[in-house]
Amino acid sequence: MSKEWTTKKLIGAGEIARRVRELGAEINTHYGGEEVTVVMLLNGALYFTADLTRELTGKVKVEGLKVSSYHGGTNSTGKVDIDERSDLDLAGRHVLVVDDILDTGQTLATVTRALGQHSPRSLQTCVLLDKAVPRAEEFEADFVGFTIANQFVVGYGLDYQGYERNLPSIEVLEFVSPT
Ligand code: IMP
Numbered sequence: 001m002s003k004e005w006t007t008k009k010l011i012g013a014g015e016i017a018r019r020v021r022e023l024g025a026e027i028n029t030h031y032g033g034e035e036v037t038v039v040m041l042l043n044g045a046l047y048f049t050a051d052l053t054r055e056l057t058g059k060v061k062v063e064g065l066k067v068s069s070y071h072g073g074t075n076s077t078g079k080v081d082i083d084e085r086s087d088l089d090l091a092g093r094h095v096l097v098v099d100d101i102l103d104t105g106q107t108l109a110t111v112t113r114a115l116g117q118h119s120p121r122s123l124q125t126c127v128l129l130d131k132a133v134p135r136a137e138e139f140e141a142d143f144v145g146f147t148i149a150n151q152f153v154v155g156y157g158l159d160y161q162g163y164e165r166n167l168p169s170i171e172v173l174e175f176v177s178p179t
């Protein structure tokens with residue numbers, strides 16, 4: 001079946017790669033060689049985390065946490081489900097939560113509250129994109145790749161109904177109106 005949408009490039013693959021290298025360097029400096037447990041929020045942060053963690057030079061563990069906040073369309077439902085595994089070992093560790101995009105703030109606010117219960121040594125957050133929108137929950141990420149305007153984007157892990165995660169660049173989604 002054909003797609004009911006088109007996409008328009010916003011941030012190209014080369015620009016993403018450059019920024020991810022810079023973020024990696026910032027994160028390496030921040031942790032100064034100490035061990036870090038990276039917790040990626042699935043599925044959106046998959047591609048970003050794969051590239052970012054390959055820039056990290058210290059001892060690194062990578063864990064995944066299944067989180068869903070968008071259920072279908074292009075608007076946040078405000079409800080955040082975390083599939084919190086009981087074997088997550090975060091106590092006393094430097095934890096870096098990685099997500100694709102910070103929008104209403106509800107996902108990262110909910111996740112950091114939940115992970116804070118595990119008594120990590122430190123808890124920081126890193127997002128590839130920060131949407132310049134009023135937050136539903138006050139939240140700022142510690143490491144940010146790019147700040148973008150309030151538009152729905154796909155690619156490099158970000159999806160529309162599960163599609164377009166595999167686009168190498170970040171693109172704006174546009175619906176094709178039936179004629
Ligand atoms: P928040 O809870 O509203 O901050 O939303 C964060 C989550 O919503 C992200 O992890 C994404 O999964 C999803 N999201 C927010 N904006 C977009 C977008 O423009 N494209 C695709 N997913 C988005």
Ligand code: MG
Binds near residue numbers: 041042043067100101
């Ligand atoms: Mg997500």
